[in-house]
Amino acid sequence: MVLVFSDDKKLTLEMLSKGSELAKELGKKLTAVVIGKNDDALAKEYIAHGADKVFVAETDIESFKAEEYTELLESIIKETGAETVLIGSNKNGKELAPRLASRLNTGCVTDCTNLYFKDKKLTTERIVYSGNAIAVEQFNSKPQIATIPSKVFDPLPKDDKHTGDVVKKKFDVEKSASKILKIQEMKSEGVNVEDAEIIVSCGRGFKNKDDIKLVDDLAEILKGRTVGCSRPIAADLKWLAEEHWIGLSGHKVKPKLYIAAGISGQIQHIAGMRDSGVIVAINKDPEALIFKSADYGIVGDLYEILPKLTNAVKEKMG
Amino acid sequence: MNIIVCAKQVVDVSEMKVDSSTKKPILQGVPQKISDIDKNAMEEAIKIKDKHGGKITVLTVGPADAKERIKELLAMGADEGILIPYPDKYDYHVVSTLLTEAIKKIGEYDIILCGEASIDLFSGQIGPRLAGLLGIPQITYAQSVNAEKDKITADRNMGDKSVTTESTYPVLITVTKEINEPRLPSLMQILGAANKPINDWTVESLADGLNPKIDAVELNGIPMERKNIIYKDNVDESVKNLVDSLAKEGVLR
Numbered sequence: 258m259v260l261v262f263s264d265d266k267k268l269t270l271e272m273l274s275k276g277s278e279l280a281k282e283l284g285k286k287l288t289a290v291v292i293g294k295n296d297d298a299l300a301k302e303y304i305a306h307g308a309d310k311v312f313v314a315e316t317d318i319e320s321f322k323a324e325e326y327t328e329l330l331e332s333i334i335k336e337t338g339a340e341t342v343l344i345g346s347n348k349n350g351k352e353l354a355p356r357l358a359s360r361l362n363t364g365c366v367t368d369c370t371n372l373y374f375k376d377k378k379l380t381t382e383r384i385v386y387s388g389n390a391i392a393v394e395q396f397n398s399k400p401q402i403a404t405i406p407s408k409v410f411d412p413l414p415k416d417d418k419h420t421g422d423v424v425k426k427k428f429d430v431e432k433s434a435s436k437i438l439k440i441q442e443m444k445s446e447g448v449n450v451e452d453a454e455i456i457v458s459c460g461r462g463f464k465n466k467d468d469i470k471l472v473d474d475l476a477e478i479l480k481g482r483t484v485g486c487s488r489p490i491a492a493d494l495k496w497l498a499e500e501h502w503i504g505l506s507g508h509k510v511k512p513k514l515y516i517a518a519g520i521s522g523q524i525q526h527i528a529g530m531r532d533s534g535v536i537v538a539i540n541k542d543p544e545a546l547i548f549k550s551a552d553y554g555i556v557g558d559l560y561e562i563l564p565k566l567t568n569a570v571k572e573k574m575g
Numbered sequence: 576m577n578i579i580v581c582a583k584q585v586v587d588v589s590e591m592k593v594d595s596s597t598k599k600p601i602l603q604g605v606p607q608k609i610s611d612i613d614k615n616a617m618e619e620a621i622k623i624k625d626k627h628g629g630k631i632t633v634l635t636v637g638p639a640d641a642k643e644r645i646k647e648l649l650a651m652g653a654d655e656g657i658l659i660p661y662p663d664k665y666d667y668h669v670v671s672t673l674l675t676e677a678i679k680k681i682g683e684y685d686i687i688l689c690g691e692a693s694i695d696l697f698s699g700q701i702g703p704r705l706a707g708l709l710g711i712p713q714i715t716y717a718q719s720v721n722a723e724k725d726k727i728t729a730d731r732n733m734g735d736k737s738v739t740t741e742s743t744y745p746v747l748i749t750v751t752k753e754i755n756e757p758r759l760p761s762l763m764q765i766l767g768a769a770n771k772p773i774n775d776w777t778v779e780s781l782a783d784g785l786n787p788k789i790d791a792v793e794l795n796g797i798p799m800e801r802k803n804i805i806y807k808d809n810v811d812e813s814v815k816n817l818v819d820s821l822a823k824e825g826v827l828r
């Protein structure tokens with residue numbers, strides 16, 4: 258059996274798509290796991306998107322804790338005999354999957370960008386060395402656990418004729434010695450760089466926080482209106498919130514157009530934007546690494562170039 | 576307070592080159608270093624020790640030359656290092672089992688600190704696996720911690736939210752790069768580190784019959800083919816050329 262779990266609905270739907278492909282190839286059933294309260298509408302939706310079964314683990318756990326979710330999934334895997342387990346690679350999933358793998362004494366591959374059978378073995382691909390390479394790996398034992406980031410697979414179209422069972426079971430979980438004291442939503446302006454079609458990004462080439470207006474202005478006239486940034490702007494200077502941060506430890510983006518101004522182009526930044534359509538770089542250093550990853554570039558002072566570029570784009574677009 | 580810091584020697588990814596014909600990354604001859612975020616874990620361990628006293632042990636599974644890297648952590652403030660060689664074949668299951676057995680052999684510990692992930696492969700498996708094998712709580716992605724006598728609290732960076740978690744000891748904590756700025760040891764500390772012990776522990780003394788659950792098949796390059804059209808002369812002309820090109824690409828709509 259192929260089992261899919263994430264606390265993120267969208268990600269679960271994406272994984273169900275890949276999961277049903279794998280299940281078909283194995284001649285096995287596909288099960289989606291829901292943890293917490295039963296939710297008929299959610300179960301229906303999972304079934305309409307490919308699940309043959311929805312396993313609802315009813316518990317009184319209020320918030321996610323890796324220790325407790327691990328115990329739950331361990332029981333569910335043992336009970337269902339699942340051999341292939343896909344877990345959504347959000348922050349919760351990424352700390353859950355390896356702990357679960359350790360409890361089951363088994364293998365786990367995180368952040369898979371592809372998943373298929375080769376020589377009858379489940380084979381995974383993931384990006385390593387900060388975007389320098391793809392590692393191809395194979396499981397040699399079961400259960401096999403893979404985590405899948407969002408937007409790697411497209412959900413199946415909704416099929417209301419697809420049928421499936423909903424199974425409910427109560428679980429008592431041993432409480433972890435850790436305690437959640439506070440959950441604080443981060444200040445958000447509702448920026449979503451991951452869905453943006455056009456992104457204009459700033460880096461340490463900007464001297465003051467107020468100068469970010471220069472990228473704002475350009476982004477404003479380009480469809481998308483999204484501003485991104487390198488790590489130091491969000492993490493060290495805190496001029497922009499984390500939702501703008503692009504790179505290995507920030508968001509991974511693939512807009513049609515990515516403009517990087519005053520960004521040197523270190524590999525950890527490239528790791529977040531390398532799949533962009535057209536990449537443009539503006540940097541005063543002709544040797545800057547960013548030009549190697551760019552389709553177009555202008556060597557020069559961003560303080561001179563950005564206002565001119567904004568005007569020229571405005572004119573061109575009418 | 577007994578603190579164990581797990582640190583990995585990694586290739587410096589910013590120094591990696593790609594073979595121009597095969598497009599595969601060249602792994603030989605790349606400078607090695609302690610994974611950046613493991614140094615943040617080390618720094619946090621020192622801060623906790625400064626407050627509560629105790630001992631910091633650095634634990635590494637790595638090649639023989641990792642000893643030089645462990646010395647850097649001893650210079651920063653660790654008391655002792657332990658190096659376990661890589662077995663012929665290994666994956667996260669194998670490495671985390673070896674680390675767990677080593678931790679059990681060390682015996683007494685209150686806090687295990689790791690980086691949230693190593694900067695070469697960025698899997699983030701070791702921390703949660705160790706906590707799972709040891710059956711202790713895990714606090715991952717910590718961006719600040721406050722260690723008290725019999726409990727520890729941490730603010731965890733969960734992207735769109737910050738979660739404050741508390742735990743008793745023993746506990747495993749993984750830290751983010753933002754948690755602190757790792758110190759640079761002084762010359763005195765570097766010289767002093769030469770007298771601190773680094774013990775070699777064999778694989779056989781910790782576990783036998785260990786086999787990976789994952790087999791590496793191949794490592795492929797990711798071709799980054801870009802046009803690399805760079806305008807560098809007159810700014811006005813450069814801007815005009817760029818806008819014309821972008822219009823042709825169809826991205827100005």
Ligand SMILES: Cc1cc2nc3c(=O)[nH]c(=O)nc-3n(C[C@H](O)[C@H](O)[C@H](O)COP(=O)(O)OP(=O)(O)OC[C@H]3O[C@@H](n4cnc5c(N)ncnc54)[C@H](O)[C@@H]3O)c2cc1C
Nearest residue numbers: 460461462487488504505506507519520521525526541559
């Ligand atoms: C584990 C790890 C994870 C990381 N994750 C990320 C990540 O997710 N995202 C990320 O971005 N980084 C990340 N980094 C950091 C990364 O290595 C770089 O340090 C960072 O990207 C540099 O940011 P920057 O380009 O803005 O600054 P700098 O490297 O300082 O570059 C500034 C650039 O601006 C140019 N410049 C200066 N003035 C002007 C001017 N007037 N006009 C035009 N150009 C000008 C300079 O020539 C220079 O190229 C990570 C690092 C590590 C170790």
